Amino acid sequence: MSQAILWGLVAASPLFVGAVLALLRTWPPRWLGIVLGFGAGALMASIAFELWQEGLNIAGPIPLITGVVAGALAYFTADRMLDARAAKSKDRSAGAPLALGALLDGIPEQLVLGIGLASGEPVSIALVVAIVVSNLPESIGSAADLLEGGMTKARVMLIWAGIAVICAVATVAGFALASVTGDAFRSAASGFAAGALLVMLVDSMVPDAQQKAKTVTGLATVLGFALAAGLSLA
Template sequence: MGQAVLWGAVAASPLLVGALLSLVRRWPDRLLGIILGFGAGALMASIAFELWEQGVELAGNLPLIAGVGAGALCYYVAAHVLDARQAHRKKKDTGGGSLAVGALLDGIPEQLVLGIGLASGEGVGVALVVAILVSNLPESIGSASDLLAGGMRKSRVVLLWAGVAVVCALATVAGFALASAVGDGFRAAANGFAAGALLVMLVDSMIPEAQKKATESTGLATVIGFAVAAWLALSS
């Protein structure tokens, strides 16, 4: 259990670190767009070479695809509820809230699977930890910066991302505890859930926000992020 707590904290810490970095200085829009583009590419590689590939190996296509549909629908509904609340309060939607929702819906199942793997005796490679950092850090920096630009107080931004990080870390502990009660089908569905939520978030929020801020540099940053994360995933 101690190992699950440790690795859960390590995997979730980039979410809070990114939010804190957004408080250190005001990040130029172009740089934020490049960071978001890089993070989007890293997340695409994570979906292709970690979540999807592992899900198919664990239980085949059916549980994975069911999880993808559930994750996509959950993110879609959550994002629309958030948009409606922002419209009711007459606040400008900067995209930061949607990225936070995406991080939560991705992080919970992903770290749940991590905890199950630890309980099953699977090791945690350095490449996997670095890949999580590569994707989570840009996502939280971009989201927190957008939330600050939208008028949210610094204390609330930090509390929001601290909450996301804590919930994701606890998911690792929960996965460790549930390992003996769930099978490969559940793990595959959890992978699919994370992939589905991420795909909708990428198309609806992260990539459009990156494109708006970095314009023609977004595509190059995305390809570089994909290449780095793919290399890390394939070398683990």
């Protein structure tokens, strides 16, 4: 259990650290777009080489695809609810969808991490670095957009601290539930994270990066994908 707590904190900490970095300085829109584009590429690699491939290897296509559809629908529904709430308050920040995506990705991803630890699977340093590479830009971009939208620093920190804590607890929960879950659950959890991320990338993260960084967005995305893919395959 101590291992699950340790690795849960390590995997979730980039979410909080990214928010801190966004508060320490004002990020010019172009640089923020480059960070978002880089993070989007890293998340694409995570979907392709970790979530999808691992889910497929564990239990085959049916649980994986079921999870993908569920994750996509969960993000889509939750994001529409955010839109409806924002329309009433006239306070819709571009950072909110990224925070939602981080939550819906982080919970199942770290559940799988906890289950793997309980099963005796080693945690690779490459995987930890890949998590940092993908999560850090996501939280920097979201926190910066939330601040730009007028949210107070205290509230931004509270949101991202809450997301980080929930994701860390998910690792411990996965460790505790390992004895009553099977390969199909792990595969579906990986698919859920992949589905939620795919919708978030297309609907929010990539368009936001393109709007801010313009012509260099594609290059930043490819660099993020290449680095994260290399780490995943290491």
